[in-house]
Amino acid sequence: MQSITQRRHDIDALRVLAFGLLILYHMGMAYVAEWDWHVKSIHQSDTLQLLMLAVNQWRMPLLFLISGAATYFLFNKLGSTRYLLHRLRQLLIPLLFGMLVIVPPQAYYEALSNGVIEPGYLGFLWQYFSFQPWPADSFAGSHIGITWNHLWYLPYLLCYTVAIVPIAHFLRSRQSLLRSWISAIKFWHLLLLPLLPLTLYGLFLFPRFGGINYAVVGDWYTHAQYFTFFLIGYLLVSCQAPWQLLRRLRIFLVVATPLFFCLFLLFDRGLEDGSFPGQSFINLLIIYANRWLWLLVVLAWGHHYLNRPFTWLPYATEAVYPWYILHQTITVAAVFSLSSLPLGPVAEPLLVLAITVAGCLAIHELLIRRTPLLRLLFGLKPLKAHDIRKTGALPQET
Template sequence: MERKHYIDNLRWIAILLLFPFHTAQIWNGGEYSGFYIWSHTNNFMYAFSTAVYPWYMTLLFVIAGISSKYALKKRTNKQFIVERSKKLLIPFVFGVLFLVPVMTYIAEIFFNGYTGSYINQYILFFTKETDLTGYKGGFTPAHLWFLLYLFVISMIALLVIQIQRKRFPKLCVDKFSYGMLILLFIPEWLMLYVLNIGGKSIGQFLMLYLTGYYILSEENILQKLKQYRFISLGLFLISVSAYTYLYCFGNMRNELGTGLFVFFGWTGILTLLGVGQLYLNFHTKLSEYFSHASFPIYIIHQPVLVVVGFFALKMSVGITIQFLLIALLSFTATIVIYEVVGRIPYVSMLFGIDRRVK
């Protein structure tokens, strides 16, 4: 089967987008809007992060579902489980124990005026009462929630797939019209309320994973998305404009806003899959590098960014310079760390790096 390089490219591009996205969080919509450090509200940064959030994580779950379709054609169930454990579960446990406390240490200093040692803060990390965000200190899975969710969802989906293969072996889902594809945002919206933990729904992401596996991996469906890409783009641009304005400046926090949030994210996925087939289906040394590095970059990037941001905010320079310094320096430092740990036996596995990949 010919590899769809645009799927790989969409994944690493979305992950690299986390550098400007999480940097913008430092100037998001209020001290308690959610990040480990905060300067003040900047409307452009607030709008930017609001416009990115609804589609980039959902896209990653859809891509994971599509990728698992191809993976299970070449791997046994046991091989799939072992691979996912090495890539997701081991880095999650390691990251929560050794990477995430770095961010909560910074948060304790920044928001709570903490003056104790890192070791004492490490004890606080496991004992302090917390809302699981860690934005003001205390235990949190932080950005590594994605690894845990993806592992759990992968295992649930594997069970669903095995049942489907036995009970409904001739399941056909490639006849969806484009209009039906658009309307799939409705079941996603409904599933948003299933096992929603801190605003991150296992039900929603499982739905997206299975949609990627069963529907958006089908060639007929992908051709429809390419054919109707301009309609998807139009719906995406209208919904992103409406949602961003109403959320940031209209204080929209109701059920209609939630529906618009889901619709906006879903049309973004359809647009990217349609447009990506035309413009992102390439393979270069750079794209291959970031395809292999994307998950380790995801694991490493946020602790680095929070530390860089903590010191950058002390500099007497404008927002633009601070933003560029934080995004570029954290990106550079993340790549350096990736290159270093990737060369250390056993340690590389803790960061989800496959040392067999050249």
């Protein structure tokens, strides 16, 4: 096994870039035609669907895979008890704070957009925190009276954080066997083996449980899929062999991936159902092969170009979590506020993007990273004395 003290800069960088992509994706949801979202601009694009479709096949699997990779290093560094306590603090506190403070404005603007309520945020909050069901389709989660919206990733990740502990103990007790197995991995193992469980989930779990319900409970197809990616990430970083293979396969992957995406589009949009025998099964294989190839090409080229200590990486690694928590509320408020102005289909989204980035940057830089309580609420490490002086939160001692 590789040293648990070795820093994987590419994993850190990919996490930052993956959350950056998530911010852009959520902004795109306001402008893509025919896809529902919390608030929608009048400027909607059919062309944007193609780009969004390419991304949404693998963006969340990538985040769970990266989370699994980070878990390998964290678990081996802290041990099971400290690891669980650390992750509970890092995930549960921001989730609760986010649901109480950050997310309610999204529900407010969505309910306004749907014509369910009159303007007045305090009045909305009074009813919102009564925790009673709202009229149907008032906002996402209105049937239970409260929502976590984009923060759904945190409770799902919390489940996998707990579930990995017995598996990690089992794997640690068999390190030599695991090392020999992963070191002997071949290129076709890397390309094909993950498709087997994913295809089985599609055949047996998806027809029964359907796609993601964002409620954790009863979401067994989603759990099976995302926990598999989480576990794959955990295993991949435990040995160098898969990454050496990925470096050698990166040219093949950058050619094969867009070709498979074209095949995915053919089956998704170009062929009618029942065009030939076995079409549904082949379509299932193509969906998961396309998803997995995108993940591999991102990992391969990320490892090739990003595994180095960039000067921007430490700051971005800390900032990305608060940005994730904040961004969608700022985006929703900006879209709702600007959509009534005659800005046009270019100026409006650019201004929404600028407001989202500026808002996240200002709140993180001026408030969160300099305030011990806010650092706790946003899942950041406590400030040490030299960190406090460095951020300017306290005057430097003479």
